[in-house]
Every structure is written in structure tokens, then in C-alpha cells.
Amino acid sequence: xxxxxxxxxxxxLDVSRVLSGPYCTFLLAQLGARVxxxxxxxxxxxxxQFGPLxxxxxGYFASLNRGxxxxxxxxxxxADREIFEALLASADVLVENFRPQVMDRLGYSWQVLxxxxxxxxxxxxxxxxxxxxxxxxxxxxxxIQALSGIMSVTGKGKGDFNRVGxxxxxxxxxxxxxxxxxxxxxxxxTSGQGEIIDIAMLDSVLSLMEYPVMRYxxxxxxxxxIGTYRPAIPPPFGLFKTRSEVIVIAAGNDRLFQKLxxxxxxxxxxxxxxxxxxxxxxxxxxxxLEIETVLLQRDAPQWIAILKSHGIxxxxxxxxxxxxxxPTVKNGRLLHRPEAESDFPFFLVSSPIRFPLDDQVRDPxxxxxxxxxxxxxxxxxxxAQHSS
Amino acid sequence: xxxxxxxxxxxxLDVSRVLSGPYCTFLLAQLGARVxxxxxxxxxxxxxQFGPLxxxxxGYFASLNRGxxxxxxxxxxxADREIFEALLASADVLVENFRPQVMDRLGYSWQVLxxxxxxxxxxxxxxxxxxxxxxxxxxxxxxIQALSGIMSVTGKGKGDFNRVGxxxxxxxxxxxxxxxxxxxxxxxxTSGQGEIIDIAMLDSVLSLMEYPVMRYxxxxxxxxxIGTYRPAIPPPFGLFKTRSEVIVIAAGNDRLFQKLxxxxxxxxxxxxxxxxxxxxxxxxxxxxLEIETVLLQRDAPQWIAILKSHGIxxxxxxxxxxxxxxPTVKNGRLLHRPEAESDFPFFLVSSPIRFPLDDQVRDPxxxxxxxxxxxxxxxxxxxAQHSS
Numbered sequence: 023x024x025x026x027x028x029x030x031x032x033x034x035l036d037v038s039r040v041l042s043g044p045y046c047t048f049l050l051a052q053l054g055a056r057v058x059x060x061x062x063x064x065x066x067x068x069x070x071q072f073g074p075l076x077x078x079x080x081g082y083f084a085s086l087n088r089g090x091x092x093x094x095x096x097x098x099x100x101a102d103r104e105i106f107e108a109l110l111a112s113a114d115v116l117v118e119n120f121r122p123q124v125m126d127r128l129g130y131s132w133q134v135l136x137x138x139x140x141x142x143x144x145x146x147x148x149x150x151x152x153x154x155x156x157x158x159x160x161x162x163x164x165x166i167q168a169l170s171g172i173m174s175v176t177g178k179g180k181g182d183f184n185r186v187g188x189x190x191x192x193x194x195x196x197x198x199x200x201x202x203x204x205x206x207x208x209x210x211x212t213s214g215q216g217e218i219i220d221i222a223m224l225d226s227v228l229s230l231m232e233y234p235v236m237r238y239x240x241x242x243x244x245x246x247x248i249g250t251y252r253p254a255i256p257p258p259f260g261l262f263k264t265r266s267e268v269i270v271i272a273a274g275n276d277r278l279f280q281k282l283x284x285x286x287x288x289x290x291x292x293x294x295x296x297x298x299x300x301x302x303x304x305x306x307x308x309x310x311l312e313i314e315t316v317l318l319q320r321d322a323p324q325w326i327a328i329l330k331s332h333g334i335x336x337x338x339x340x341x342x343x344x345x346x347x348x349p350t351v352k353n354g355r356l357l358h359r360p361e362a363e364s365d366f367p368f369f370l371v372s373s374p375i376r377f378p379l380d381d382q383v384r385d386p387x388x389x390x391x392x393x394x395x396x397x398x399x400x401x402x403x404x405x406a407q408h409s410s
Numbered sequence: 411x412x413x414x415x416x417x418x419x420x421x422x423l424d425v426s427r428v429l430s431g432p433y434c435t436f437l438l439a440q441l442g443a444r445v446x447x448x449x450x451x452x453x454x455x456x457x458x459q460f461g462p463l464x465x466x467x468x469g470y471f472a473s474l475n476r477g478x479x480x481x482x483x484x485x486x487x488x489a490d491r492e493i494f495e496a497l498l499a500s501a502d503v504l505v506e507n508f509r510p511q512v513m514d515r516l517g518y519s520w521q522v523l524x525x526x527x528x529x530x531x532x533x534x535x536x537x538x539x540x541x542x543x544x545x546x547x548x549x550x551x552x553x554i555q556a557l558s559g560i561m562s563v564t565g566k567g568k569g570d571f572n573r574v575g576x577x578x579x580x581x582x583x584x585x586x587x588x589x590x591x592x593x594x595x596x597x598x599x600t601s602g603q604g605e606i607i608d609i610a611m612l613d614s615v616l617s618l619m620e621y622p623v624m625r626y627x628x629x630x631x632x633x634x635x636i637g638t639y640r641p642a643i644p645p646p647f648g649l650f651k652t653r654s655e656v657i658v659i660a661a662g663n664d665r666l667f668q669k670l671x672x673x674x675x676x677x678x679x680x681x682x683x684x685x686x687x688x689x690x691x692x693x694x695x696x697x698x699l700e701i702e703t704v705l706l707q708r709d710a711p712q713w714i715a716i717l718k719s720h721g722i723x724x725x726x727x728x729x730x731x732x733x734x735x736x737p738t739v740k741n742g743r744l745l746h747r748p749e750a751e752s753d754f755p756f757f758l759v760s761s762p763i764r765f766p767l768d769d770q771v772r773d774p775x776x777x778x779x780x781x782x783x784x785x786x787x788x789x790x791x792x793x794a795q796h797s798s
Contacts, residue, residue, distance in 0.1 A: 026597070028593035028594050028605075029596060032596070053590075054593075076628060081624045082621065082624065082642070085620045085624040132766070151764065152766070159718075159723070160660075160723045162723055164647070164660055165658060165723055167658075168657070168658040168725040168728065169726075169736060171729055172576065174575075174727060174729040175730070176574055176575035177575070178572060183727050184564055184566060184572050186564055187560060187562075187564035187565070187574075187635055188560065188563065188621060188622065188636075190578070194585070197582070198585070198762050200589050201441075201592060202764075205417055205763070206765075208416055208592065208596060209414070209416035211599055217416075217765055217767050218765070218766050218767065224736075224738065224739065225739075228734075228739065228759055228762065232759040235759050236469045236472070236473045238730040238731055238734065239756040240462050240469045243731075244732075245730060246729075248573060260552070260573070269556070272550045272552055330547075335550055337557050338556065338557075339556045339561050339562060339571050340556060340559045341562040341632035342559040342563070342619070342623060343626055343631075343632040344559065345559030345562075345619075346559075346616075348557060350539070350542055350612065351612065351613075354613070356616055356617075368624070370624055371620045371624075374586050374616065375586050375587075375590040375607065376607070376609065377606070377608070379606065
């Protein structure tokens with residue numbers, strides 16, 4: 023029996039741009055929802071201009087918008103507003119990530135839309151929350167990463183701040199919005215009423231920081247980068263240099279530390295000196311340097327083989343090329359390579375949400391051209407009007 | 411009218427431990443689901459031992475398990491298995507994060523459970539996917555961060571690898587599982603059939619890496635840390651030293667660059683030299699040093715005031731203390747401080763998924779004592795048996 027994707031039949035009207043909203047609706051599209059992307063008629067989603075452009079298609083845009091339909095609508099023009107409102111009448115969900123006041127100014131506040139479309143779910147992402155009207159500062163990912171404190175816990179030691187290498191504020195707020203939308207969709211079945219979901223990028227990153235926040239609230243001290251602040255786990259547990267790549271060794275208890283001593287091997291006096299986990303915690307830098315003295319004698323792949331044969335959790339710190347070449351990734355269904363004749367013939371990441379009952383290899387679809395699906399979308403409206 | 415949380419009436423049986431599964435079910439509990447936490451009778455969830463312990467309560471455990479009920483069950487003992495199976499009969503969702511073979515060995519494979527409880531949704535998190543039977547290596551967060559390549563894009567320049575300062579592999583897989591569960595719950599309304607959701611931590615992190623993967627697939631080159639590989643945005647855009655804290659300045663276009671020149675101010679010859687965004691891209695290091703020469707003359711808060719008055723997006727790189735003290739966070743509903751007489755009287759992060767129609771201040775609940783809700787839970791079974 024053919025597997026039906028779980029959100030088959032759900033229609034999402036998506037006026038969001040760039041990353042947070044589009045990531046949310048990309049995941050929902052891969053779960054079977056129909057996503058109608060409403061874009062500015064002339065330029066479309068800003069990210070259509072973000073390089074690299076391949077055959078005129080932005081890689082940035084392609085990564086986030088496959089499987090969606092596009093229609094160009096100017097929400098300030100009466101004729102286009104009529105189309106938009108007709109689409110709202112048959113949509114289940116609206117997604118937007120404008121600054122808090124924008125939808126209100128367009129006349130599409132939650133209050134207005136709820137009065138007119140009581141079943142519509144209204145999903146919103148902004149930097150500090152739509153309810154937080156005081157705060158309409160621009161909310162670039164890097165600004166939210168700075169404000170949230172996540173940079174302050176990402177690094178090698180005190181004062182070594184790093185931006186998380188993906189736009190975690192945008193991405194996490196997209197994930198939380200997806201959860202909120204689906205929870206509301208569940209409630210709608212019994213309540214018959216849509217509702218508004220208000221996701222703040224800042225709150226989203228702080229949710230991921232539940233552990234550093236707990237450390238702070240219980241101690242009164244800001245935890246520094248996790249590398250230097252991991253009181254529960256004695257070293258060796260972290261990054262180690264070898265003759266080639268850096269590797270991770272996770273030998274955070276006495277049993278694994280003994281195994282590591284056998285594997286490298288580390289001499290008797292070393293193992294005696296560091297037998298006590300409290301000593302290992304207090305002298306992590308010295309311990310790491312001594313272990314690296316041994317590790318620098320061989321290349322990473324040799325060490326990985328040796329460590330694994332001793333049952334010690336370890337891994338090479340992969341670059342992106344090595345990560346996507348892992349057999350489990352390369353042979354899995356996560357990376358989808360479109361047909362060679364596609365406008366954007368490169369592999370991209372599809373959804374990580376896997377339903378084992380679904381044995382089909384799903385094509386996430388093409389990124390839509392701007393306004394590509396206008397006729398199909400307008401036909402939906404006409405059909406809906408005839409049937410109502 | 412009182413607001414009903416959207417997952418009111420949904421029951422989740424949760425046998426997961428430590429982080430990924432408990433984070434997923436914490437969010438679902440905050441959305442109104444009843445979460446019954448099934449723990450080992452003697453020791454409970456491993457994380458109950460993770461420090462700091464306050465009045466015997468683990469901060470790590472408290473952060474992730476508030477609002478859940480606990481029952482101690484040994485899934486290898488016949489009497490306890492009977493209770494577990496009775497609970498499964500009335501649960502909507504089962505969540506587990508064991509290594510792939512563990513549930514099968516307990517006799518609770520998807521196939522077995524689906525035959526007996528056809529409406530049950532079975533949510534699973536593992537390092538490499540339950541379907542990926544070849545790979546049962548331990549999947550600590552740090553191992554997955556290394557394998558996925560996310561460390562390789564987090565840092566200041568080539569070869570500067572950093573672990574993301576939160577357990578992003580665990581947390582993201584919890585988020586993806588929540589999305590999968592809720593999507594399946596939607597489908598269940600029409601299909602009447604539960605299904606299995608198989609989340610791999612490695613796939614979850616790679617989904618967040620959609621941008622670095624796209625960069626790699628289109629260029630054949632692994633992007634380094636995003637700090638050095640941001641072809642779409644000309645500097646100044648990133649971290650800058652001041653006389654006190656580090657700040658973020660996001661002046662990634664010509665207009666904002668001109669405003670920055672006025673704000674600091676930067677002299678005419680500087681502005682002429684760097685007028686061309688391509689020149690700024692090619693000389694980011696020199697540009698940054700020259701800007702920092704000016705920034706080192708004042709403290710961060712002064713610069714933030716000046717930059718904001720010129721409309722330039724900027725922020726202090728906060729530590730955790732400063733982040734939780736931001737007015738929008740401190741006065742918001744994200745951080746919940748329990749009553750002083752609670753066993754764990756410290757603020758923790760609650761859910762960032764906000765429903766504006768809900769005007770109550772919700773208490774996320776207490777972390778359950780081990781087996782604390784046995785009687786209540788057993789009473790549910792009895793009631794269900796009487797009514798069926």
C-alpha cells in the first residue's frame with residue numbers, strides 16, 4: 023500500500039522570506055503539506071539573489087524552497103490582496119516572519135484574520151516576539167546569537183567567543199514554529215478554532231541553552247565555553263590533535279580512561295598520576311598535552327581504528343566533504359541529488375524526519391520559479407469558490 | 411474563556427533518558443500532553459545523578475523533566491512488563507532513545523507493538539537511525555558534532571574547530587522527533603493507524619547544516635568556519651573588540667557601511683579605500699583591525715548606544731548572566747522561577763512556543779521524584795480497564 027505523507031491535505035500559505043519561515047515550511051512540505059509561497063512580484067524572496075547562482079537559481083533559495091509552489095503577489099495592491107484573501111479562505115496555516123508591525127500595517131493582523139478566517143492558524147517568527155511590541159530591532163541571526171549568550175558558551179576557553187557555524191537562531195525558531203503549528207492543528211480538530219503562535223528567535227536559542235541557563239541559575243556564575251565547563255564529566259573528553267586531523271575522544275569515566283591507557287598505550291606512571299577523576303578534572307590542560315604527545319605519532323584514521331578496537335568512543339572531526347561522504351549519509355536518503363538536467367543539479371539536504379513505513383525514495387521537488395504556479399494556484403481558488 | 415493547551419488529552423509514554431528524548435517530551439508536556447516517564451526502579455533516568463544536586467535534585471534532570479509523571483518499571487521483569495503494556499494500551503505515543511537494538515531485545519519492537527496497539531505512534535531517536543542497523547556505535551553529542559562537520563564550520567578561521575556550546579545533536583533530534591510525532595498525530599485522525607518515526611542525530615545536525623552542505627555541493631570545497639566563508643555578505647559583519655566586551659556589528663551592505671563611517675567616525679581616506687564591497691571582502695582582516703583601533707577607545711555599552719542611534723544593527727556578545735538579564739527575557743515568560751520552598755528553587759527555561767491567546771502564566775511543574783506518580787498512574791490503568 024502506498025504510504026501517504028502525514029500532512030497530505032494541509033495547505034500552508036507562506037509569506038515568509040530568507041531562512042526561519044522558509045526552513046519551517048520546507049520541513050512541513052517534506053511531510054506532505056502543500057506550501058504556497060507568496061512572493062514579491064518583481065524580486066521574490068530576497069534569498070533568490072543570494073549566491074551562488076547556478077543557471078540563475080540561488081543555491082541558498084534552492085536549499086530551503088524545494089517542493090513549494092510560488093505566486094507573485096503585491097500585498098499592497100488591491101487586486102493582489104483579493105487573491106491573497108481568497109487563498110487565506112482555503113488555507114489551514116499562514117506563516118510569516120516580518121518585523122512585528124508589518125502584517126498589522128498590511129491589514130492582516132491576527133485579530134483581523136481570525137475574525138474572517140476562524141479556522142486559520144497564524145504562525146509568526148520575529149526576533150523578540152510579536153507580542154513584544156517594544157522591541158522591533160533588526161534580528162539578524164548573528165545579533166540573536168550574540169544577545170542570547172550562545173556565542174559565549176561556544177569556544178575553547180574563557181573569552182573565546184564563536185558564532186555557531188549555522189544560523190541556529192533562524193533554524194531553531196523555524197523548528198519551534200513547526201511544532202507550534204502542528205500542535206495547533208491537533209487542537210483545531212476539536213476546537214474548530216485556529217490560533218496564533220508567536221515565536222521569538224531569542225527565546226528559541228535560549229531554549230537550546232537550557233543547560234547553560236541552569237548552570238548559571240544554580241551557581242550565579244556564567245558558564246564559559248563548554249570546553250572549560252563540564253563539571254559532570256572528567257577528561258579526557260573533547261578534541262585532541264593527531265599527526266593529521268583533529269579527533270574527538272570521549273573517555274569520560276574511569277573504565278574508558280583505563281581502556282585508553284591500554285589503547286595508546288599510556289605508561290604506568292601517567293595512569294597512576296591521573297587515576298583519580300578529580301585530578302583529571304583539575305589538570306585537563308596538562309593531561310591533554312601528554313595524551314597528544316602520543317597521538318601526534320600517528321594519523322587520525324589509524325588512531326580511530328585503534329581506539330574503536332578498544333571500545334573507546336571517538337570520531338574524526340570531519341569537514342563537510344568528509345561528513346557527506348560517510349557511508350550512512352551517502353547511502354541514506356538525507357541527501358537528494360536531482361536529475362542532471364535540473365536547473366540546480368546539486369545534492370541538498372532533505373528532511374531528517376524519517377517514517378520507516380515509507381519505502382519510497384522521495385524527491386523533495388524543485389525550487390519554484392518566481393510566480394511559477396500562478397495558474398495552478400488561481401485554479402484552486404476558482405474550484406474552491408465553485409464548491410462553496 | 412480559559413485557554414486549553416493544544417495537546418491536552420494526549421498521553422505520551424516516555425522511556426527515554428538523559429537529553430534528546432526528554433527534551434522532546436518536555437516541550438510536548440509544556441504544550442499540554444501528559445508525559446508518563448518510565449524509569450529504572452532503583453536509579454531512574456541516568457541524568458538524576460548529574461550535578462549540580464540541590465536538595466538531592468539534579469539541575470540537569472530538573473531542566474528537562476518538569477511537568478512529567480514518573481513510574482519506576484523494570485522492563486525485564488514480568489510484573490512490570492504487564493504494567494508497561496497496560497500503559498501502552500492507553501498511550502498515544504511512545505518515545506525511546508535507546509541504542510537501535512534495545513527495544514527489539516525487550517520484545518518491544520515496532521512490529522510487535524504495532525500489531526498489538528495499532529494506533530500507537532512510536533518515536534525513536536538514535537545516533538544513526540534505527541533503520542541503520544549496521545551502525546550501533548555510541549552516539550554522544552560530541553561524537554555526532556564531530557562526524558557531522560558542524561564543528562568544522564564553527565570557529566574563527568581555517569582549522570579552528572569548536573564544539574557548539576550546547577548539545578545540538580541531542581536537542582535538534584528532540585525537536586525533529588516532536589515534529590514527526592505531531593505530524594503523525596495529525597495523520598492518525600484519518601488513518602486510524604500509528605506509525606514509527608526514526609530520527610537519527612547525525613541526520614538532524616546535517617539538516618541544520620543545509621547551508622554548508624549546499625556550499626560544498628556547489629563548489630566541491632568544504633566551507634571553513636562561517637567567519638571566513640560568507641561570500642554573500644561583505645564585511646564589516648561579525649565580532650569586534652571594544653575597550654570592554656566584544657560586540658557584533660552587522661553592517662553588511664554599502665548603506666550600513668556608510669552609516670558606520672559616520673557613527674564611529676571613520677576618516678575619509680578609510681571610507682574611500684573600502685568603498686567597494688569587493689575590496690572589503692578581500693581585506694576583511696585589515697578592515698577589522700582598523701575599525702577595532704577606533705572601537706578600542708570606548709566601552710561596549712557606549713558603542714552600542716552610538717551605533718543604534720545611527721541605525722546600525724549591533725549587539726554586545728552577552729554571557730549567560732547578561733542574556734537572562736535582558737529586559738525582554740527577564741520580564742517575559744520564558745524563565746520560570748519556582749516557589750522558594752520548592753526542592754529546586756532556581757529559574758529554568760520553559761517552552762519558547764508561545765500562544766498569545768493563552769494569558770495565564772504557566773508553571774512548568776516540578777521535576778518528578780523517581781516513581782512519584784505510581785499510584786496515580788496505576789489508577790489510570792484500572793480506570794481504563796473498567797471503562798473498556
